[in-house]
Amino acid sequence: MEHYVVLPDGTQVPALGQGTWFLGEQKADELREQEALTAGISAGMTLIDTAEMYGSGKAELLIGKTIREMDRSDLFLVSKVYPHNAGRKNIFKSCMASLERMGTDYLDLYLLHWRGGIPLEETVACMEQLKKEGKIRRWGVSNFDTEDMEELWSVPGGKNCAVNQVLYHVASRGIEYDLLPWLRRHQIPLMAYCPLAQGGDLRRGLYESSVLKKVAKAHRASISQILLAFAIRDGSTIAIPRSGKKEHTLDNAGADRIVLSQEELEWIDQEFPAPSHKVYLNIV
Ligand code: NAP
Numbered sequence: 001m002e003h004y005v006v007l008p009d010g011t012q013v014p015a016l017g018q019g020t021w022f023l024g025e026q027k028a029d030e031l032r033e034q035e036a037l038t039a040g041i042s043a044g045m046t047l048i049d050t051a052e053m054y055g056s057g058k059a060e061l062l063i064g065k066t067i068r069e070m071d072r073s074d075l076f077l078v079s080k081v082y083p084h085n086a087g088r089k090n091i092f093k094s095c096m097a098s099l100e101r102m103g104t105d106y107l108d109l110y111l112l113h114w115r116g117g118i119p120l121e122e123t124v125a126c127m128e129q130l131k132k133e134g135k136i137r138r139w140g141v142s143n144f145d146t147e148d149m150e151e152l153w154s155v156p157g158g159k160n161c162a163v164n165q166v167l168y169h170v171a172s173r174g175i176e177y178d179l180l181p182w183l184r185r186h187q188i189p190l191m192a193y194c195p196l197a198q199g200g201d202l203r204r205g206l207y208e209s210s211v212l213k214k215v216a217k218a219h220r221a222s223i224s225q226i227l228l229a230f231a232i233r234d235g236s237t238i239a240i241p242r243s244g245k246k247e248h249t250l251d252n253a254g255a256d257r258i259v260l261s262q263e264e265l266e267w268i269d270q271e272f273p274a275p276s277h278k279v280y281l282n283i284v
Contacts, residue, residue: 001044001256005189005238007162009138013076015232016256017047018249019193019242024062025055033244034066040243041070043253049165049191049240051080051113052098060101068103077102078109078191080142083116086123095135110136111165114143114283124157138162140191145281146179153186163238165191167282170212170230170272171203174279184236194284195231195239196224196252202284211271215264221255224248228255230268 003015018040023033037048048067050059060079067075079102085094099105110130112123127139141152142165152158164183168175168190175190183190200207207223216226224241231239232255241252260268 001253003232003235003256005232005236007138007189008187009162011138013047013238014044015235015238016045016228016253017049017076017078017238017240018045018252019240020048020050020059020063021054021242022059023054023242023244024058024060029244030062030065032246033062036244036246036249037063037066039246040249040253041067041075043250044256045249045253046074047076047078047108047238047240049078049193050098050102051111052085052094053080053082053113057097057101060098064101064103072104076108077104078111079107080111080113083112083114083118086112086116086126087118088122088126091123091126092130092135095130099135106134107136108138109162110139111142111163112139115148120152120155120158124152124155124160128157128160140164142166142191142193143281143283146182149179149182149186149188159186161188163189163191165193165240167194167284168192168231168237169195169197169202170227170268171197171206172282173272173274174282176274177276177278179281184234187236190237192231192237192239196227196241198284199224209271211267215260215267218264219258221258222251224251225255225258226260228252229258229260230265233260233265 001014004012079098130136140163
């Protein structure tokens, strides 16, 4: 991969990773999905995003089966804890269960999936404990808006947060108004989920956009590749497209070669403008 993002501790990760929501849920699709993940890893998308929530552990089990024979140190595994499990009572069990399902003894990154009722102080203290125990290398958050980040920054240890994972794609740019500048100022990378707007399902007509088609044609690329090149264009965003199909996964990996020109970005801005006022976080 040409495009990398540097985490706050200096670790480099590929700017294109792989999501796994809905993978591993149907036995009949398992081999195809394993093939897709493997092809993505071989193409350099070695960062894999999952969660205890996905298929109630089935996505993590699928990852476990897929990476069994691989060198663990070549991979960057990300999982997420449910908000209701993100406290002293359950987080240690949750983390162990994720590790067991994936057949590994550490996570590269562990995220709080979204904010719940457990105080941030408690979650942060538990994350730091997991780090000390070697169960996770670093932790971060997901679905945190600017004021959640501010609050996190006021909590002891909160500044050790490594990323914020939120919804971001060309037709959902609300975070560019204040959250993204906040993250830049604090040098916290963004992890963009739904970078393909769920294959266009989140924005009707996205894949038919004449502007995206024109840009895709100029780069001999697919619309998905343009969406991904857009998402990672600033050098501090990691996009995690999901596919259960090898052809699509390889298509996504191919976005790595694309750099959008200033003119193309201006066309995209006209068609899909960034907001000029605060927009609350889009969540799926
Ligand atoms: P996405 O990656 O934007 O889109 C996935 C959809 O796009 C699938 O239907 C897939 O179908 C299709 N697709 C993938 N590559 C394609 C290609 N090259 N051409 C055409 N279609 C393509 O949506 P997502 O899965 O919701 O988001 C990505 C990941 O982010 C998730 O898997 C998950 O790991 C993470 N996520 C996190 C949160 C959170 O709250 N933190 C929320 C949502 C998602 P095929 O399988 O047929 O290719």
